[in-house]
Amino acid sequence: MTCHTCINAEDGRLSCLSRVPVFTQLSDAEVDLLHSVMQTSHYHKGEFIFREGDRSDSLFVLNRGIIKLTKLEDNGKEHILRLLFPGDFFGQFALLQEKPHYASAQAADTTDVCRIYRKDFLDILRRSPDTAARFMTALSGQLEEADGWAAVLTLLEADRRLAKMLLYFRQKFDPSSAEFTLPVSKKELAGMIGATPETLSRKLRQLTENGIIAVSNRKLRIIEEAALRRLAGEISPQSDNI
């Protein structure tokens, strides 16, 4: 595990507590308890928080940046399972199941990660059934999202899968802005939607030629959202500008 800078700054811990839904609505005593056991680490783009097959004893909460959850395919190629955004927690599989991590967590950007050790985490769950219930709710939400992705991935048309992914990115970054930077390379994006890099390039070119998006390197702007939503199948071809 690479940890570029490990800090215990009050700021980092406070913002983990305030921005992560699992930890909101805590009592003062619970906040004090969490404060005392939380450590903040900083990772540069490309650094691993943990690798597939590692064992670890911590729950991680992403406070700033984006993390790629990746898995080695049978052919040795790395594949992105999903992305984690601020407020998401991860690593609970190795912690709860006491098994090696089934995926690697790698910083896709400059990231701050809060870490709680196993024993402290289980202590908190034991002392605070409300926190335990919120943690289950959040886990259940992650499962719902994973199920949703599986449904997208079985869509037969690559352009529908791409349209869904671009709308997902837009919503995850800043729903008020039509512009965002792709958090992964185009090759990785192709892997995420089950398409070849050539198919992805062709589909992006078609979307650009049709005036639906504009792409410049990794910067992407959605120009015609209604058209993209129609392509994703979210609105019917008859209804316009919903």
Next chain:
Amino acid sequence: MTCHTCINAEDGRLSCLSRVPVFTQLSDAEVDLLHSVMQTSHYHKGEFIFREGDRSDSLFVLNRGIIKLTKLEDNGKEHILRLLFPGDFFGQFALLQEKPHYASAQAADTTDVCRIYRKDFLDILRRSPDTAARFMTALSGQLEEADGWAAVLTLLEADRRLAKMLLYFRQKFDPSSAEFTLPVSKKELAGMIGATPETLSRKLRQLTENGIIAVSNRKLRIIEEAALRRLAGEISPQSDNI
């Protein structure tokens, strides 16, 4: 919600407690507590335990049979997200998140389902932190499985996805037997692996012609498991009979 027969039979409740990992290793007091709040329901093939969009206030545990977790696609077609097998629980998303169900649960076979009402379930979690921890572990396991499926679905080749699915069925049914009955129609199976029904038929025919499987209606027998595992990418083309 359709419940063909609701029974409170001791047998049904006892076997839910004994076969579901979440409820193993309970103390006598916890077993008594669960017994007092658990209800067993019986569903015929095709009946719905709940439908997408319903609200409900229960956790369900599958005790016997197979359940399809389905979701309506944007085009109104029903799509199978995943299958549930004995010991799996479901419905926690609506319960914990207090939102409508994001999927429907439909009996794919004759099924027995144990049901615990929200208030009783939350009571148990509150009284037994160990049960809460086991429940989280099980949720985390479901998330790991969903992530694994997403990885399979992004495989570019339909025959690799099909091979993975057949090996998954074999392991879920009876790992000691090479024969099983497909729990879904071939059209549904095609949807589950992101292929057209025509592609699925062609791939099944190829596997049959190559002596890897034998198919008779929904009955399927794996004849050459090593070859199927090679096709799935789980063993390299060089290594034989692992």
